[in-house]
Amino acid sequence: MAYAVTHVIVAIVLIDLYRDYIAKKKFSTWFVLIGGIAGLLPDIDVPLQWISSSAIGQAVTLHRIVTHSLVFVVLFLLVALVFHLQKHKNLSIFSRKISYGNIALFFTVIAAGWLTHIALDCGVAGDYSLTWFPGIPLGFCFHPFSGDALLGLDAVILVLWLIHEEWARKIKDFI
Numbered sequence: 001m002a003y004a005v006t007h008v009i010v011a012i013v014l015i016d017l018y019r020d021y022i023a024k025k026k027f028s029t030w031f032v033l034i035g036g037i038a039g040l041l042p043d044i045d046v047p048l049q050w051i052s053s054s055a056i057g058q059a060v061t062l063h064r065i066v067t068h069s070l071v072f073v074v075l076f077l078l079v080a081l082v083f084h085l086q087k088h089k090n091l092s093i094f095s096r097k098i099s100y101g102n103i104a105l106f107f108t109v110i111a112a113g114w115l116t117h118i119a120l121d122c123g124v125a126g127d128y129s130l131t132w133f134p135g136i137p138l139g140f141c142f143h144p145f146s147g148d149a150l151l152g153l154d155a156v157i158l159v160l161w162l163i164h165e166e167w168a169r170k171i172k173d174f175i
């Protein structure tokens with residue numbers, strides 16, 4: 001299992017690099033943060049496993065069964081597509097207008113963060129089904145890297161990203 005910090009950092013760095021070099025900063029850094037948080041969300045099944053085990057009084061296995069499925073990535077992308085197809089409309093919440101385009105982006109970065117989580121876990125966590133869905137136990141994960149490969153990965157990525165940020169944006173100016 002990759003570390004929680006690794007999941008967040010990898011998702012943030014990848015989405016931020018996409019924002020900088022492919023989208024050319026056409027969306028707010030808030031979406032980068034949302035994607036980073038989404039990079040951790042599949043592990044919500046860990047506290048759910050603790051809670052249900054203690055509530056039932058026997059060990060319940062939930063981790064990497066439902067939330068670690070590519071089904072969620074596909075569902076978030078489908079929701080994003082529905083909003084993207086009507087991107088010129090707006091949603092009014094508390095007298096604020098939120099464009100459907102931004103809602104589509106919201107679900108897209110969640111799908112991206114979710115996917116980085118599954119990819120990281122898939123690389124080190126052992127065999128589990130990537131396509132949980134009732135009746136479709138296909139797509140088993142393989143794990144080419146040992147868990148030790150992730151020791152310090154978050155530190156390496158963070159240092160490389162800080163060097164990139166210093167080179168690209170002169171972060172010293174903000175200190």
Ligand SMILES: [Zn+2]
Nearest residue numbers: 042043068121
């Ligand atoms: Zn996980």
